[in-house]
Amino acid sequence: MSVLRPLDKLPELNTATILLVGTEDALLQQLAESMLKHRCASELRVHLANSLPLPSNVNRPRIDLIVFVINLHRKHSLRNVEECLNHVDGSFFLGKVCFLVTGAGMKSHCSIHQNTVIKLARTYRSPLIFCDLEVESFRATVAQRLVRMLQICAGHVPGVSALNLMSLLKCSDSPPPKEL
Amino acid sequence: MSENEQEMDSEITTDTKVIIDTKEELIKQCEEIWKDMEECQNKLSLTGTETLTKSNAQLSLLIMQVNCLTAELDHWNKRTPEITPLTEDVLLTLGKEEFQKLRCNLEMVLSTIQSKNEKLKEDLEREQQWLEEQQQILESLNVLHSDLKNEVVTFSESRLFNELKTKMLSIKEFKKKLLFALGEFLEDHFPLPDGNIKKKKKNTQESNAQLITLNEMVEMLINRMFDVPHDPYVKISDSFWPPYIELLLRYGIALRHPEDPTRIRLEAFHQ
Numbered sequence: 001m002s003v004l005r006p007l008d009k010l011p012e013l014n015t016a017t018i019l020l021v022g023t024e025d026a027l028l029q030q031l032a033e034s035m036l037k038h039r040c041a042s043e044l045r046v047h048l049a050n051s052l053p054l055p056s057n058v059n060r061p062r063i064d065l066i067v068f069v070i071n072l073h074r075k076h077s078l079r080n081v082e083e084c085l086n087h088v089d090g091s092f093f094l095g096k097v098c099f100l101v102t103g104a105g106m107k108s109h110c111s112i113h114q115n116t117v118i119k120l121a122r123t124y125r126s127p128l129i130f131c132d133l134e135v136e137s138f139r140a141t142v143a144q145r146l147v148r149m150l151q152i153c154a155g156h157v158p159g160v161s162a163l164n165l166m167s168l169l170k171c172s173d174s175p176p177p178k179e180l
Numbered sequence: 181m182s183e184n185e186q187e188m189d190s191e192i193t194t195d196t197k198v199i200i201d202t203k204e205e206l207i208k209q210c211e212e213i214w215k216d217m218e219e220c221q222n223k224l225s226l227t228g229t230e231t232l233t234k235s236n237a238q239l240s241l242l243i244m245q246v247n248c249l250t251a252e253l254d255h256w257n258k259r260t261p262e263i264t265p266l267t268e269d270v271l272l273t274l275g276k277e278e279f280q281k282l283r284c285n286l287e288m289v290l291s292t293i294q295s296k297n298e299k300l301k302e303d304l305e306r307e308q309q310w311l312e313e314q315q316q317i318l319e320s321l322n323v324l325h326s327d328l329k330n331e332v333v334t335f336s337e338s339r340l341f342n343e344l345k346t347k348m349l350s351i352k353e354f355k356k357k358l359l360f361a362l363g364e365f366l367e368d369h370f371p372l373p374d375g376n377i378k379k380k381k382k383n384t385q386e387s388n389a390q391l392i393t394l395n396e397m398v399e400m401l402i403n404r405m406f407d408v409p410h411d412p413y414v415k416i417s418d419s420f421w422p423p424y425i426e427l428l429l430r431y432g433i434a435l436r437h438p439e440d441p442t443r444i445r446l447e448a449f450h451q
Contacts, residue, residue, distance in 0.1 A: 003229045003231060005229055007221070007224050008224075008225065009221075010217060010218065010221050085232070086231055086233075087231070088231065088232075089229045089230060089231065090229075090230045090231065090232045090240060090241065090244065091230075091244065093232070093237075093241055093244075094241070094244060094245060094248055122238075123234055123237050123238055124232070124237050124241070125237075125238065125241045125242070125245075161252065163245070163248055163249060163252060164252075166245075167249075
């Protein structure tokens with residue numbers, strides 16, 4: 001079980017599971033709580049992890065959406081995420097992976113350039129969301145977006161598959177801007 | 181009695197059977213879908229895993245995307261819409277819904293038609309009132325018209341002519357009367373000098389012309405005034421008795437010609 005695979009288990013009835021991976025424990029916890037506050041038709045399960053691979057002794061349900069959280073103020077979070085990407089099966093990236101970047105508001109504290117993250121998202125052809133998780137209202141908005149995405153990825157929205165969503169949320173195919 | 185009971189029993193069982201049938205059908209369908217899923221899951225677990233590196237990520241992901249999208253497209257093309265099992269109670273609920281919708285629509289239509297009806301009635305009333313008013317106007321106009329018609333006397337020329345004639349005659353009469361009165365008055369109060377004066381004065385005053393009365397003088401002046409309005413002057417002849425001329429001039433009845441003292445005219449009292 002060292003590599004996460006998207007459809008390795010049968011789904012449970014009416015449940016959708018999301019995995020948040022990142023080094024900022026406090027932020028992840030807050031984001032998880034905001035997500036669970038939202039009422040939606042399906043049952044939500046939020047799993048938090050600092051890094052992959054996940055310990056195999058835990059019995060967990062099938063994961064529908066992975067969100068990698070990167071903090072622009074700490075280079076370590078980016079390196080951590082890049083390592084984790086090696087433990088994810090390729091078929092996950094067909095719409096079931098999302099990158100969430102926080103800390104872009106305080107430019108003076110940023111040690112990672114925005115373009116780096118943008119390039120990363122483009123390489124793995126996944127949507128990239130910028131959000132300041134410290135602010136309550138932004139966090140709530142992002143939580144709502146993630147809940148919607150999760151519902152689609154879990155297949156609870158008839159007629160839209162994760163792949164369709166990816167095509168709809170298309171990141172531009174233009175070449176990345178020159179890195180300074 | 182027993183037959184009836186038996187019939188009722190069989191009816192009840194068929195009813196419950198029908199209800200159970202719908203549920204069972206749905207459960208059956210769900211079970212079939214679950215079996216399909218398990219089969220797919222088994223097939224999937226047989227496929228291997230493949231992690232991506234940064235270098236080959238884009239290309240392999242694009243290829244995978246193409247494959248998956250084509251597969252999904254095929255699936256959508258092949259798929260036919262499934263309907264819920266059409267058992268009695270399902271049909272009943274569907275039918276009820278349809279009837280409700282129909283009832284709502286018909287009610288809307290009814291209310292719109294009723295409001296239209298009322299509007300039309302109002303319009304009709306208004307138009308009728310207008311029509312009545314117009315008819316009244318027409319009637320009154322007709323009455324006026326007939327009245328005027330009656331008043332208009334038939335135009336006949338002879339009548340007009342006769343009327344004018346009578347008018348003229350009356351005016352002429354009046355004129356005659358006036359002149360007669362004037363003549364009498366003047367004769368009474370302003371007689372001609374009788375022949376005594378002639379006899380007394382043996383002057384070689386030429387009294388060739390016969391002296392005319394004041395009445396005649398005045399008449400002459402009047403006639404001249406109306407005959408020749410642009411030159412109403414009368415030459416003083418010897419037949420005019422000078423004192424009377426003086427009288428006329430002094431009382432402003434006659435005026436001298438501004439340049440010629442031998443001509444006088446009547447004062448224009450009528451202007």
